[in-house]
Structure formats: C-alpha cells, structure tokens
Amino acid sequence: MSKPIIFGEIEGIKEGYQFEKRNEMLPTSFHRNLQAGIDGNGKEGSSAIVLSGGYEDDIDEGDEIIYTGAGGNDPNTKKQIKDQTWETSGNAGLLTSMDQGLPVRVIRGFNHKSQFSPSKGYVYAGLYSVIDAWQEIGKSGFKICRFRLKYSGNNYNHKTQEQSEIQFIKLNKKRKETVVLRIIRDTKIALEIKKLYNFKCQVCQISIPTKLGHYAEGAHIKPLGMPHDGDDDKNNILCLCPNHHIMLDKGSFSIQDDFQLIGAENGKLTMHPEHKLNISNLQYHRKTYGHN
8 A cells, every 4th residue: 555544534525425436535544455354553543444244253333343353364254263363463553543533434335234324335434533342352362452432523414422431331331341431532633742752741650561562642731622722733732641631621620830839739841842731821821710
C-alpha cells in the first residue's frame, strides 16, 4: 500500500455513503486494502474497518460494536483454525488507535449479518472510537482478539450514551468486570503534544503502559465549546494521565503563570522547551474554578 493512512473523515464521503464495491474505497484511501478487514498498522494505528461477516463472534448493536480482530482463519473455508495474536498488523493498529484516541471509520458490508447492514454493497457507518480490547476463546475454540468500538460521530439520530451502555451490559452479562465509559478521541494537535512528552503526564510524570505502547490524554486548559470557547491549539493543551485530566476539568487544581500547581496538587508543571502555553488560558482556568 503506497497511499498514506488517513484518519477521520474524508472529504466528499459522508456518513451513510454507499459503495457498490470495495475497490471504490481505494482511490481516496477510505480503506486502502481490498481484502483485509482492518486498514492500518501498529506504528501508525488503524483508520478503518470493514464488517463483512468474516468472523462469527462479531456483535453489532449499531452504536456499540464488539469486533473480532484479524488472523486465524483458513483462507479457503474462512473458518477459525488457530489463535489470533496482538502482533497481527491490523490488531496492533487498533490497539494503537485505542491508545492514541484515533478515530476509526466503520464500513458495513452486505455479507455482514446485522440489521444495520445494506442489502448490497457497502455503507459508511461513521466514526467510532476503540475503547476496550481483550482476548477470549471464540465460538470455534480458538483465542480471538476482541475490540469494543463506540460510535463517536456527529449523527444525533444514534442512541444516547446511556442507551448504548445498557445495551453493552446486556451483551456482556458473562463478563464480571466494571465498565467505565470514557471516550477520548484526540485531534492531531493533541496527539503531537502527547508524543512530545512521550505520553508522560506533565503533573505526575506517569506514563500508563498498554499492550503495545503507552497511554495519556490531551487535556484542554480552557475547555472547548460553549460557554468557554477554548481553542484546539498546542498553547491550550496539556499531556495528562486520566486522573489529572479529570482533576483539571473539575478544577481540583490549577496552574500559576510560572507553572506552579495550586489546589489539590503541588509542585510544578513539567514543560518541554518546544511547548509554549497561552498564559491567558491559565488565568481563565484559575478564575473559572476559583483559584485566584
């Protein structure tokens, strides 16, 4: 594949777009592989998947998808004949997308057994976030890699988070673990900041190890959207662990102009020489959360 991998929406292809054949996805890099269901690799991440009925363990509830990774199928019978591994390129790519908050385009094919699938061709189902990954024994008796994907696009006709969460719990009665739902889908700018700090929190210096790398979150000092209207800019983004991201968002601590921490945290914010913050955003955060 000579074409570069592209994450997120692709111009001219909106959610609900219908492809007659898979090769129509190739010119725009919408999905760059004619055969494999996952487009991506462990280094860059996976940008798209095709649901085409290739794995019997897939579960599709619309906003919630439990997706079976790649590998282990006999090319002739399409039956599972050996264990799947995290090292398979597509599986490794989905892990990277989960770690880095990269969006995944989901395409449903006519062979995919779901009420949401088209009767012919392939339909673009929108952007999803990979929010969980684990291994289990599949219906064929072999180990499979499983990914939980949650709709994170902008189509408000989809189910609410609460509806999807209830559906997921019903689907997973056999899994005796608590499910915590937090979708973190970062922009390219936030990802650049995380890479600048090697995914280490600027407050506690903790880098959370994952199956393939490390995890951190891009946190906006002045929040995006109404009523704050903060910018999605490097000068407004920090690299934080999930705990300190929540604490910043809740105003548990704030940051002085000299990067000293105040409130529930003390010490000093770690700053890379190439990372310049907008001091007015720090001042806004202190004023908003009562740290002046």
